[in-house]
Amino acid sequence: MLYLIGLGLGDVTDITFKGLQIVRKVDKVFLESYTSILCANRDKTDLEKFYGREVIVADRETVETEAELILDEAVNKDVAMLVVGDPFGATTHTDLILRAVQKNIPYKVIHNASIMNAIGCCGLQLYSFGETVSIPFWTDSWKPESFFEKIVNNIKNNLHTLCLLGAFIFTLFNVLDSRFSPDIKVKEKSIEALMKGKQVYEKPRFMTVDIAAKQILEIIEQRNQENDYLCSQSLAVGLARVGADDQKIKYCSLLEMSETDIGPPLHCLIIPSRTLHPLEEEMLKLFR
Amino acid sequence: MLYLIGLGLGDVTDITFKGLQIVRKVDKVFLESYTSILCANRDKTDLEKFYGREVIVADRETVETEAELILDEAVNKDVAMLVVGDPFGATTHTDLILRAVQKNIPYKVIHNASIMNAIGCCGLQLYSFGETVSIPFWTDSWKPESFFEKIVNNIKNNLHTLCLLGAFIFTLFNVLDSRFSPDIKVKEKSIEALMKGKQVYEKPRFMTVDIAAKQILEIIEQRNQENDYLCSQSLAVGLARVGADDQKIKYCSLLEMSETDIGPPLHCLIIPSRTLHPLEEEMLKLFR
Numbered sequence: 310m311l312y313l314i315g316l317g318l319g320d321v322t323d324i325t326f327k328g329l330q331i332v333r334k335v336d337k338v339f340l341e342s343y344t345s346i347l348c349a350n351r352d353k354t355d356l357e358k359f360y361g362r363e364v365i366v367a368d369r370e371t372v373e374t375e376a377e378l379i380l381d382e383a384v385n386k387d388v389a390m391l392v393v394g395d396p397f398g399a400t401t402h403t404d405l406i407l408r409a410v411q412k413n414i415p416y417k418v419i420h421n422a423s424i425m426n427a428i429g430c431c432g433l434q435l436y437s438f439g440e441t442v443s444i445p446f447w448t449d450s451w452k453p454e455s456f457f458e459k460i461v462n463n464i465k466n467n468l469h470t471l472c473l474l475g476a477f478i479f480t481l482f483n484v485l486d487s488r489f490s491p492d493i494k495v496k497e498k499s500i501e502a503l504m505k506g507k508q509v510y511e512k513p514r515f516m517t518v519d520i521a522a523k524q525i526l527e528i529i530e531q532r533n534q535e536n537d538y539l540c541s542q543s544l545a546v547g548l549a550r551v552g553a554d555d556q557k558i559k560y561c562s563l564l565e566m567s568e569t570d571i572g573p574p575l576h577c578l579i580i581p582s583r584t585l586h587p588l589e590e591e592m593l594k595l596f597r
Numbered sequence: 598m599l600y601l602i603g604l605g606l607g608d609v610t611d612i613t614f615k616g617l618q619i620v621r622k623v624d625k626v627f628l629e630s631y632t633s634i635l636c637a638n639r640d641k642t643d644l645e646k647f648y649g650r651e652v653i654v655a656d657r658e659t660v661e662t663e664a665e666l667i668l669d670e671a672v673n674k675d676v677a678m679l680v681v682g683d684p685f686g687a688t689t690h691t692d693l694i695l696r697a698v699q700k701n702i703p704y705k706v707i708h709n710a711s712i713m714n715a716i717g718c719c720g721l722q723l724y725s726f727g728e729t730v731s732i733p734f735w736t737d738s739w740k741p742e743s744f745f746e747k748i749v750n751n752i753k754n755n756l757h758t759l760c761l762l763g764a765f766i767f768t769l770f771n772v773l774d775s776r777f778s779p780d781i782k783v784k785e786k787s788i789e790a791l792m793k794g795k796q797v798y799e800k801p802r803f804m805t806v807d808i809a810a811k812q813i814l815e816i817i818e819q820r821n822q823e824n825d826y827l828c829s830q831s832l833a834v835g836l837a838r839v840g841a842d843d844q845k846i847k848y849c850s851l852l853e854m855s856e857t858d859i860g861p862p863l864h865c866l867i868i869p870s871r872t873l874h875p876l877e878e879e880m881l882k883l884f885r
Contacts, residue, residue, distance in 0.1 A: 397717025422708035429685025441724035
């Protein structure tokens with residue numbers, strides 16, 4: 310049996326009681342490395358202490374390329390894979406389920422909160438959100454703008470946009486790369502290693518709301534689209550560490566957001582629709 | 598202190614460990630009555646047994662009209678309000694938070710899975726969903742169609758649509774009414790009571806995927822829009838009891854869906870976009 314267990318967004322105690330019972334009884338527990346990178350307060354050691362058992366870190370390479378090893382265990386044993394947020398937040402886990410089904414391994418999903426529903430904490434209604442976008446880090450030569458069209462399209466439909474601001478791990482080639490190791494600092498490699506053809510990692514960079522706002526403002530300026538659907542005075546919601554004790558929410562103009570520091574990762578940004586429900590408006594005022 | 602605690606979607610054990618710790622230590626625990634109606638396996642008695650303490654059912658009238666009583670308790674005591682899914686699934690809770698803030702009562706939200714993110718279980722990617730719609734029960738004289746335009750608009754934007762199929766409580770006037778009691782059967786009132794001006798309740802009716810599909814097909818037929826964006830052969834995903842042990846997912850045409858029984862409530866329906874990601878397609882095939 311393969312269990313995919315969501316850990317939620319805060320700390321180790323955000324696992325569900327059901328999930329915890331499973332973790333304590335299965336034969337092996339794997340932790341997807343994203344979790345250990347994305348959540349400072351939920352690394353392998355914290356989890357092992359809380360569960361009272363060993364947790365094996367499966368880095369993304371393991372999950373994708375060596376999923377077979379995990380699934381081989383699941384044929385005759387009970388195996389749990391721990392995932393930050395909800396198990397269906399990343400396609401990696403859909404892939405793991407499909408492989409399990411192919412091997413006739415039964416699977417069970419233990420859901421939890423994810424950023425996709427926890428953003429309701431700012432007061433904006435979840436059913437008034439349009440398509441979610443990801444805002445990537447720009448480089449000097451790589452400035453994709455497709456997310457901008459999607460935001461504008463949502464505004465035209467009077468819908469809010471959740472902008473996910475991910476953690477990106479760059480190799481020394483400065484190419485976006487989703488392959489990374491569970492402990493970046495330890496596994497960080499040198500140019501020397503690179504020359505030998507090995508994978509090279511830099512420390513992860515986390516996109517913050519100020520950078521995201523700056524990139525949006527740059528597109529607005531280039532297109533001379535001020536006063537259209539989005540302008541520097543358009544209001545946005547910046548959220549940091551949603552679901553954690555030190556969660557922070559800020560509601561201000563894009564211009565102000567571009568100069569705002571809401572602390573450590575993870576961040577996300579919301580561009581609300583132009584017309585708000587009175588309750589949405591009142592809630593957002595709390596974060597002005 | 599006011600705690601708003603999400604109970605998730607399955608049974609009593611879907612509360613988070615953090616939520617459970619709070620429930621066990623606070624002075625008073627209220628249960629929003631929606632929860633006891635919507636989730637057969639999480640009524641007051643089950644919860645009290647699991648928590649080892651008293652749980653007070655606060656029906657929707659209490660939460661909305663008499664929120665003051667709950668908040669008065671929260672001024673000097675620690676009070677928890679239990680909510681099915683995630684606390685930000687309903688505007689009622691936003692309203693409760695706003696009132697708490699006005700009274701300088703600190704609040705804390707314990708997130709959990711809600712239908713808004715747990716629908717990922719069918720394999721469709723959450724960030725490819727457009728605006729969420731609600732499909733209401735039609736009567737002979739009341740057949741709102743606004744949800745249809747929204748579905749078509751999402752399809753045009755190549756986005757999936759989550760159609761929420763709620764539980765509706767009708768008064769004897771047959772008017773949609775969100776006011777209801779925690780135990781419908783006990784509180785069900787007679788025409789006699791109605792004549793005295795009291796609120797009257799019928800048993801809750803739950804919208805099912807077959808009825809939702811029928812209503813969509815009726816609109817398609819009326820508008821003669823076959824072969825346009827939506828037709829009777831368009832594929833849809835019907836989901837029942839998401840997150841529970843007896844969860845059921847069915848992927849078939851709208852026509853087949855209109856003749857499908859996927860069991861007890863709650864149901865929801867998804868109209869996928871016309872172009873699917875290969876992983877989405879592969880996952881959906883599991884439910885054909």
